[in-house]
Amino acid sequence: MKEVIFVSVVLLVLFVLTAIRYRKQIMALLNVWRMLRSMRQMNPTRNSQINGGTKPAGPLVNCGKCGTWVPDIQSIKIGRASYCSAECVEKSAQAA
Numbered sequence: 001m002k003e004v005i006f007v008s009v010v011l012l013v014l015f016v017l018t019a020i021r022y023r024k025q026i027m028a029l030l031n032v033w034r035m036l037r038s039m040r041q042m043n044p045t046r047n048s049q050i051n052g053g054t055k056p057a058g059p060l061v062n063c064g065k066c067g068t069w070v071p072d073i074q075s076i077k078i079g080r081a082s083y084c085s086a087e088c089v090e091k092s093a094q095a096a
């Protein structure tokens with residue numbers, strides 16, 4: 001029975017010495033593992049944002065004032081002209 005305890009103690013000392021010798025590598029490995037785990041936790045929400053959050057915006061239209069390309073559904077249409085924002089509509093009205 002004493003032999004078993006002696007062998008366990010020797011193995012424990014060897015394990016501790018190895019851990020001390022390679023502690024930097026072990027810490028790096030733990031960091032990589034934590035990073036992978038956090039990435040895996042973040043991925044479902046990110047995927048749902050990509051798949052469900054952004055819808056195809058449809059055709060783009062050119063703002064009649066500043067020239068910015070905006071999705072057709074987000075643009076403000078006045079007559080034939082399209083504008084990216086109310087600000088551009090105001091500027092255009094002031095200029096005219």
Ligand SMILES: [Zn+2]
Pocket residue numbers: 063064065066067068083084085088
């Ligand atoms: Zn504009």
